[in-house]
Amino acid sequence: MKVFVKVKAGAKENKITPPPLKLWSKGDRENEYYLVSVKEPPTQGRANNAVIKLLAKNFSVMTSAIVLKRGATSKLKVFEIIGL
Numbered sequence: 681m682k683v684f685v686k687v688k689a690g691a692k693e694n695k696i697t698p699p700p701l702k703l704w705s706k707g708d709r710e711n712e713y714y715l716v717s718v719k720e721p722p723t724q725g726r727a728n729n730a731v732i733k734l735l736a737k738n739f740s741v742m743t744s745a746i747v748l749k750r751g752a753t754s755k756l757k758v759f760e761i762i763g764l
Contacts, residue, residue, distance in 0.1 A: 681764040685757045689727035691717035
């Protein structure tokens, strides 16, 4: 299962906001992204690791089941959850 994420690093709290439950029109793919806020700074992959931990908790899987597929240095990321 692929999960599209928009990350805000350096936030005040760790939080996941799921995408809205509405159909999107062509060109409006922004509504598909989970909004993930993490306290960690975006340096040395620390924010990415924090996002993986939050996603693992949210989807009730181990952190080793989540792989960052695209966007290591971008705010927009694609993660794959193995086994879902």
